Amino acid sequence: MLLGVLFSGGKDSVYACRRAMETGTVSCLITVVSENPDSYMFHTPNVAWANLIAEAVGIPQLTWPTLGEEEEELADLSDAIAAAVDLYGIEGVVTGAIESVYQAVRVQRICRDLDLWCYNPLWQIDQLEYLRLLVSEGFEVIITGVFAYPLDEAWVGARIDSRLIGELEALRDRYAINPSGEGGEIETFVLDGPIFKKRIEILRAEKTYENYRGRFLIEEARLVDK
Amino acid sequence: MILVVDLCSSPGSLSKYEFVDPIAGILRRAGSIYEVVHFTDLSNDPIEGADRIILCGTALKDDLYARRIELFSWIKDLDKPLLGICAGMQVISRVFGGEIVPRPKIGLNGIDIVKETDLLGPPRRIEGYHLHNSGVTLPPGFEIVAGRPGEVEAFKHSERPIYGIIFHPEVRNRWIVERFVSIR
Numbered sequence: 414m415l416l417g418v419l420f421s422g423g424k425d426s427v428y429a430c431r432r433a434m435e436t437g438t439v440s441c442l443i444t445v446v447s448e449n450p451d452s453y454m455f456h457t458p459n460v461a462w463a464n465l466i467a468e469a470v471g472i473p474q475l476t477w478p479t480l481g482e483e484e485e486e487l488a489d490l491s492d493a494i495a496a497a498v499d500l501y502g503i504e505g506v507v508t509g510a511i512e513s514v515y516q517a518v519r520v521q522r523i524c525r526d527l528d529l530w531c532y533n534p535l536w537q538i539d540q541l542e543y544l545r546l547l548v549s550e551g552f553e554v555i556i557t558g559v560f561a562y563p564l565d566e567a568w569v570g571a572r573i574d575s576r577l578i579g580e581l582e583a584l585r586d587r588y589a590i591n592p593s594g595e596g597g598e599i600e601t602f603v604l605d606g607p608i609f610k611k612r613i614e615i616l617r618a619e620k621t622y623e624n625y626r627g628r629f630l631i632e633e634a635r636l637v638d639k
Numbered sequence: 640m641i642l643v644v645d646l647c648s649s650p651g652s653l654s655k656y657e658f659v660d661p662i663a664g665i666l667r668r669a670g671s672i673y674e675v676v677h678f679t680d681l682s683n684d685p686i687e688g689a690d691r692i693i694l695c696g697t698a699l700k701d702d703l704y705a706r707r708i709e710l711f712s713w714i715k716d717l718d719k720p721l722l723g724i725c726a727g728m729q730v731i732s733r734v735f736g737g738e739i740v741p742r743p744k745i746g747l748n749g750i751d752i753v754k755e756t757d758l759l760g761p762p763r764r765i766e767g768y769h770l771h772n773s774g775v776t777l778p779p780g781f782e783i784v785a786g787r788p789g790e791v792e793a794f795k796h797s798e799r800p801i802y803g804i805i806f807h808p809e810v811r812n813r814w815i816v817e818r819f820v821s822i823r
Binding site for chain 1: 652656657743770772809
């Protein structure tokens with residue numbers, strides 16, 4: 414089956430893509446670029462760099478703009494998926510949704526209306542087990558956004574490894590933070606992994622941080638041989 | 640051992656992560672021993688060796704299970720606890736003489752539990768995650784546990800511990816699977 418993966422460059426869409434590649438053919442990565450930094454549906458930090466990941470994994474990318482206003486962005490997502498059907502012949506859509514019923518329901522409805530299969534291969538996955546899986550399989554994931562107390566400046570740009578997963582586990586127990594950031598606490602970007610033919614090297618980035626809200630904004634990056 | 644039956648269209652499908660693994664995860668965290676088998680690979684051994692059986696759901700567009708209903712004839716004489724989730728409930732309904740009917744529903748909705756059972760507890764309203772194109776009619780010998788005749792949310796065989804629920808307990812209602820583990 415030919416599949417299109419809803420793709421932001423964050424760990425969930427990248428790992429969903431990996432699982433999709435194991436059982437089907439991923440024909441394209443669908444990236445909706447939102448002009449609203451607080452989009453309800455779409456991961457925004459560094460999404461402009463998702464094209465580098467597409468190139469690194471060797472899958473065509475379809476980008477689609479949206480103003481990112483609640484509900485209207487769903488029409489834009491539907492248009493993007495319909496375009497992927499026309500251009501790449503996809504028969505199914507893959508998402509990286511884990512717990513978000515809000516996102517999952519909306520994508521399911523769009524797929525039903527377009528008569529497409531819908532797959533959520535990370536659905537309800539144990540978040541700590543998932544983070545350990547990412548690390549053990551060799552994904553290099555950095556934190557590009559923090560949006561919750563008590564995540565301090567040190568988290569911005571940090572790489573997800575065993576030590577950091579241990580800290581996220583402690584924060585989950587004490588502050589009810591979702592370890593994989595499904596509640597919007599953290600956002601990520603993937604630099605390398607087993608599906609990457611090349612890895613991403615960040616040459617320049619800017620960090621911002623204030624009152625438990627921080628971003629790691631990539632300003633210059635390139636692909637390098639592994 | 641709990642037998643978890645994968646109803647997705649092919650063994651090892653991408654949908655298995657979404658509809659089977661979350662149920663297996665609940666059982667694993669509850670400390671239960673389980674085995675996952677695809678419905679086209681079922682033989683007498685895992686069925687006879689199981690203490691209880693769960694039939695999992697499938698993706699919206701997946702209806703192969705409904706076209707291979709003869710593979711589930713073993714359910715008719717089953718004398719151990721059985722839980723059918725969404726597609727699994729549809730299978731139970733068909734095997735016992737009910738029908739699978741078009742009744743699409745996607746999202747979180749209120750569910751009225753109307754009869755006390757070991758599985759769902761006393762009558763009250765809960766919220767459940769629905770993801771289906773088809774619902775069921777009540778088969779002979781079953782009673783409605785949640786919902787109403789035109790919209791059966793949960794049913795139970797009147798004499799045996801055979802249950803069906805049309806919503807997905809892996810989303811916000813994991814307690815239902817945990818309760819099923821201890822049903823006699």
